[in-house]
Amino acid sequence: MWKKEEIEEEVRHIVAKSLLLKPELVLLSSRFFLDLEAESIDILDIRFAIESTFGFKFQNDEIRELLQVLANEHQVTEKDIPELFTVGRMADFVVYKLIPSS
């Protein structure tokens, strides 16, 4: 069973590997596009690595749902989401999939 902290650590390392960054430079608060200078295909790469590592597939409607939650939280529209999208939020998605009770 994965623990939340382990998932967060693993996601940070996956992101670092994909973006050729030192893991210590990837924080849970790092924003993919603004802080880490990722592009959209990097997110696809990271998503693939996460699914392979943790052994599940994100369903597209789940992702939409989670993004909507994020938009509501920050009181912004969906098109502004990418700017808010952080490594920690990505880890939250994984936690949600693996530890449903969380």
Next chain:
Amino acid sequence: MIERVLITGVGVVSPFGIGRDRYWDNLVEGRSAARMITSFDASMMPTRFWANAPLSEEDLMQQLPNQRAGKLMPRAVRMAMIAAEEAMTQSGVDPLRLDPFRFGISVGAGGIGLVDQGLSPIDFQMAIQMTGKTDIPVSEGEYWQYLLNHMHPLNPIRTIPNAISAHLAIQYQAMGSCLTYTTACTSSAQSIGEALLALRHGRQDIMIAGGADSSTNPSNLLSFSLLGALSTRNDEIQHASRPFDRDRDGFLLSEGAAFLILETETHCRQRGGEPLAELSGYGTASDAYRVTDEPEDGRGAIRAMQNALRDAGLTPDQIDHINAHGTSTRMNDPIESFAIHHVFGERANRIPVTSNKSMIGHLVAGAGSIELVAAVMTIREACIPPTINLQHRDEACDLDIVAGQARTGQVRTVLSNSFGFGGQNACLIVRQVNHE
């Protein structure tokens, strides 16, 4: 205004490794780049050698100007980026000081997609049959479902045919024409020729032009073997590529990249650039005959050479040297010889002719550009690299082949031939800059 077009930088990744000097030194020394295949078990293949660049994926990654973009680059693209960087450095151009909209890219590219796409449906079915695992889904629908779940999402974008030109444009912030030519073995000769036209007619000031290809993989080895195009001289691989020789039996499959910086004379002078040579002529023509056979009358090759001479404003008498396509296949060499005779008449067997493929093998889409770099260096170094392995010249190849050893002496003009499947023919002419 018609502009003269100058070559101000060249860069190479060859089967000898990284760098134009390493490439040139090995050419002049007459070394074969052929190696036995060790990257996979080729014992069942009719051809068990090739001329791969002695560089691992990690080696190539380390040399990239932008490593982060490297994960999106298959092998041919990585080699292209390294070769282009060497050319840019030699030219002394600072890309950030150029007018980005008059700075273009022109690339000859090959089967990037075929190599990296992963499993084809046929491969997949065969793999399943071989494992004997009948519980694996094999229906077509399940097969596509399997790929949907397991294929890496970056695969399709890694393998787009315009990957090289796109990455070069991003790397150097070139926002002008961004072109890709996929015309088999003429690809990079055509990409350079078409860049010449764009520059000469004022559409661009400067372009990065050339090509890259990486066919040294099981899939391409299999394909070219099935076509009977490769030498099967497995016992003496260094002697396998023998253009114009009576006993030639096919070409040596290889890989690499070569890029040139092309500039209008005005642009080059204004920035104080140093030209290496002038790119003075380009001709192209189609055989419109058969997909893999060349017509015996050499019509497309002849017309391509004649067009290039006319384009350069030169007569056949003014060509000092021919860098031949010279593949070492049964078909190409005599027809190319015939075509040279037709174009050059009585002088045909007094013009020194060489084939770089005797040493580096056939780079397929990258062949035209890496051979044009040899042509430029031939002019600069006053030395024609040899055609190795010519022991008994084929009587149908009655030319002055530079056999065995390099030949020194001034060379002012070089004509370089490239012919390809589909009946493609392209010819380029380079000229010494101070030739008046």
